[in-house]
Amino acid sequence: MTTTKKEVEFLLNKLPDDCSIEDIQYHLYVLAKIRQGLEVADREGTISQVEAEGRLSKWLIK
Template identity: 30%
Template sequence: MDLIKYNIIEAIKKLPDGCSAEDIMYQIYFISQVMEGIKDADEGRVLTTKDVLEQIETW
């Protein structure tokens, strides 16, 4: 099973009975964003704190 699908299913199983569709959608979105961030980090697409602070200064 695909890792993202597995993680989403496991997170949904942990939600309480009677949770809303919005609660489920939030979990799906949250997990997908975390996994996307992990993938970016693994592929070296990250910024250091110094880089971010320099970008903020230019605003």
């Protein structure tokens, strides 16, 4: 398993040298939200593509 420090190092190495602190904060925020989502998926499970499409169909414009 990758440590948080290594994930941040990897992220910083991928960003351009002229990125701002806000850019770094944004990417760290996204990384944290992805990690949180994966933890919820592991804990609570996921739904199938068909079920997701069914749930989202009421939002689609036809």
